[in-house]
Amino acid sequence: MSIVSFDQLPFVVTVAGRLQPWTPFRTNDYQVDCNTGRLYFSQLHSLMTATDNPVHLSRVLQAQVEVGRWEGIEIGFAQAMSEALLAN
Incomplete structure (x- = not known):
């Protein structure tokens, strides 16, 4: 499935009509969660x-x-973001 809108990202949910831009699934296994964070950034990127909308990143970072929390998912997300920045 191709993600075509922000609310389709796997870490974005709607609760009581309000968009929650960072509600990742956590396994509490550091390596698994790092890999998931990397995947989440890849999907967002x-x-x-x-x-052509960079504002999505600001929404996620604010959330x-x-x-x-600064755990495996966030660390993997940040690492993938850093690598994407250096690749350009």
């Missing part, structure tokens, strides 16, 4: 490229700060 693909959507931003396809829609990550609000959630207040």
Whole structure:
């Protein structure tokens, strides 16, 4: 399935009519969660490229700060983002 909108990303959910941009599935297995975070960034990056909309990243980063957790998923996400930045 191709992701064509922000709300289709696997870490974005709607609760009581309100979009929650960072609600990742956590296994509490560091390596699995790092890999999931990397996948989540890859999906977000693909959507931003396809829609030419960098604002999606700001929405996710703000939500990550609000959630207040820095674990495997966030670390994998940040690592994949860093690698994407250096690739350009």
